[in-house]
Amino acid sequence: MPAITAVLGDITTQQVDAVVNAANNGMRGGGGVDGAIHRAGGPAVLRDCIARFPNGLATGDAGWTTAGEMPATWVIHTVGPNFAAGERDRSLLVSCYRRALEVADELGAQSIAFPLISAGVYAWPLDDAVAAAVDTIASSSTGVDDVRIVAFSPRVHDAVERTLDQRSAR
Template identity: 55%
Template sequence: MEIILSTADITTVPAGAIVNAAHHALRGGGGVDGAIHRAGGPDILRELIERYPDGTPTGTAVWTTAGALPADYVIHVVGPNYLAGQRDPALLESCYRNALRIADELAVKTLTLPAVSAGIYGWPAQSAAEVAVRTLLRTTTSVERATFCLVEPRLYKAFSRVLDQPR
């Protein structure tokens, strides 16, 4: 899998699917989640309410169509809230593995992703980057290209450090 780092707004990068860092209630919110809902339009929220009335637990992923976004699908992952004590890296890894599983089910070859949990949920940037890159590279998938949209310089630097390391 090719991993690309970008500073672009995740809602503007064409892909088969956009990965959304969602709240477990799946009703929109702030950060990446809010941006995706605003750019994608109300159809995404309507679909989430209809298909997932009870939300989804931390570490899991669900999907919807992408509304007005430059993608076919949105894969909503619920990352662990580090600041609330959800500090098990396996939960964060599970988000990425489940996103790839759904991407394969939907025959998606390209993904755009945020640094799940590294924003308002407070996951340390270097650890978030290590978990994300390691999981994408070690998970068997048909996804060919993953573009991380990292608008915060600290996240871009952390992901760059991880990708610069020998594998």
């Protein structure tokens, strides 16, 4: 099981092999984490998205690009379900974490930083979003040994820490 840490901060500044982008299906940038990653990575991230994902990416799937100007080597893009738009199949959210870790293994990544997928503008309920992330990562058979769940807000960070504390108390 990989070590999972809650981090309060900016995912684009994490010193890891790969950062995970909560992307949209079009794979051309957007708001929230997606916009922050494209701004921090610079035009190389978008160029790679266009080249590698000409038809976008399906919800629940993942793929990689360069990280451009960020300290990470790769961005692993995954498209979470949009709860606010009626996409409420939890298996798609779980698939985002599972597929991102599979891509990380294909790349040989040892460290990865995740945002809390679908919990922002896509409005997945916070407690379930945290549970899906922690349970999926913790039960994954991956070669990644350093997993960070990076939260930009103290509220999300505290929710992740609480869940990690509860899991370690079992």
